[in-house]
Amino acid sequence: MNAIALSSAPSSPTVVSSARTEAGRMQALVYTQYGPPEVVALAEVPKPTPRDHEVLIRVRATTVSTADWRARTLAMPPGFGLMGRLFFGVFGPRKKVLGTELAGEIESIGKAVTRFQVGDWVVAFTDVGFGAHAQYCVMPETGAIVRKPARLSVEQAAAMSFGATTALHFLRKGKIARGDKVLVVGASGAVGSAAVQLARHFGADVTGVCRSANVELVRSLGAHRVIDYTQEDFTQNGETYDIILDATGSAPLSRCERSLKPGGRLLIILSASLAQSIGLAWPAKGSGKKAIAGVASVTAGDMEFLAGIAEAGAFVPVVDCVYPWERAAEAHARVETGRKRGSVVLTLGA
Ligand SMILES: NC(=O)c1ccc[n+]([C@@H]2O[C@H](COP(=O)([O-])OP(=O)(O)OC[C@H]3O[C@@H](n4cnc5c(N)ncnc54)[C@H](OP(=O)(O)O)[C@@H]3O)[C@@H](O)[C@H]2O)c1
Known part of the structure; x- marks a missing residue:
């Protein structure tokens, strides 16, 4: 292989003069x-x-x-x-x-x-x-x-x-339905920004969680409400949701179970740890609440x-x-x- 050096200068783009690539x-x-x-x-x-x-x-x-x-x-x-x-x-x-x-x-x-x-x-x-x-x-x-x-x-x-196929996989696993209250934690990332738009498209009432600098972005994606996590802890404001999608690993079941409605689903895109993944199958007995984790799969459809x-x-x-x-x-x-x-x-x- 003929490795070609990459520029490391942060502000001066260097275009590699691509030496002719051999046939094949x-x-x-x-x-x-x-x-x-x-x-x-x-x-x-x-x-x-x-x-x-x-x-x-x-x-x-x-x-x-x-x-x-x-x-x-x-x-x-x-x-x-x-x-x-x-x-x-x-x-x-x-x-x-x-x-x-x-x-x-x-x-x-x-x-x-x-x-x-x-x-x-x-x-x-x-x-x-x-x-x-x-x-x-x-x-x-x-x-x-x-x-x-x-x-x-x-x-x-x-x-x-990448982000949208993941968001779609999990929202479907969570059986998203028109009128659901959906919270997206990490609403500014690749998965979260797609999740906000998809949940909105599916007719959900969407709240995004992001930091201050991204509030306008998340609002522009269609979120009905935006929570700035540097100012407010969504687990402490008394709101409850049908679906919480966590793309950050910051909202394990132990932290956000009370923010799920009875029958609510926590969609764990990123688990904070293996220990948590193992423990996530046990929401409060009789609550009908569910935690859904795993790896997204994608179809041509x-x-x-x-x-x-x-x-x-x-x-x-x-x-x-x-x-x-x-x-x-x-x-x-x-x-x-x-x-x-x-x-x-x-x-x-x-
Ligand atoms: N299970 C699967 O099949 C699957 C598939 C794809 C991706 N993933 C995983 O999902 C995770 C997210 O992927 P991504 O591509 O969307 O990542 P990303 O684009 O890097 O997004 C992460 C976003 O989360 C925000 N964030 C961080 N901490 C937060 C908090 N406490 N509350 C709210 N927002 C917070 C970050 O913004 P600020 O820090 O600036 O707030 C950033 O915008 C990755 O760890 C990835 O490995 C899993």
Whole structure:
């Protein structure tokens, strides 16, 4: 692999003069060891070839998500460390190209593909397959891939999948219904900002929890009420909810059970610890309250649904900032702060 140095200067973008890539090769952001943002560097890797039912996508934009951050650092909630290492690779990263979501153009298709044509603009979610931080990515035509909603910019489209598929999975598990009172903790992040918009779309009465600087953002996403967690503790104000979605690990059942209505559901996107996950199955007896955790799963239908509501203007992915992919280390550093609003996007040049 020919590694190409990344710029580390924070304010002066350096465009890598991409030395000609050999035939059958492409550039990708590669990491071969766990560590700080700088372990990720541009390198040449084999260019994939689509099989009969696959499409080859020329990636135009992607994101650095919290999944990429966890995979790069093995940062896991307490108790999940061993599980993380077994999943991502015991002696080093098993999947060396990160990136779970993308927007791009179909460059070629396998001979049995019927749903897409060369030149189609698409949005795709590679999920735990990763691999989106590359010039090209293959996807099965029946996978989590959908035509790009015209209403979204390429950057917004790249940020359409990770947070929203997670929010959709959990809201459906929690059987969200019109008129439900829903609280979203972590309403400014990728998952939370999508959850606010989706809950609103499903006809819920939505309250978002975020810090002061993000109150206006969360309101603009459609939240009926916003609680600034630096000023108010939602567990102490006497309000109760049908659904509490916690994307931060800061609202374990022990803390927010009283804020759930009888029959209420706590959706645990991020568990504070394994110990808590093990204990979360026991809400107060007879209350009908439920805690729902686990890993989100995604279908092609979910992508169609999200693209549809994006096209209708009911869902606009929030973009925190955009970096050219040569500055991927800065993008990773931004994600690592835990403070991003929505998604950090990487754009790939021509
Ligand atoms: N279970 C699954 O399948 C699944 C899928 C995807 C992601 N996840 C996990 O879900 C978590 C969230 O992901 P993400 O991509 O949305 O993360 P993110 O974009 O980094 O968002 C986290 C947000 O939470 C806010 N926040 C932090 N502490 C808070 C608090 N006490 N109250 C309210 N808001 C708070 C942060 O803003 P401020 O700190 O600025 O307030 C930030 O905007 C990650 O840990 C990720 O690993 C799980």
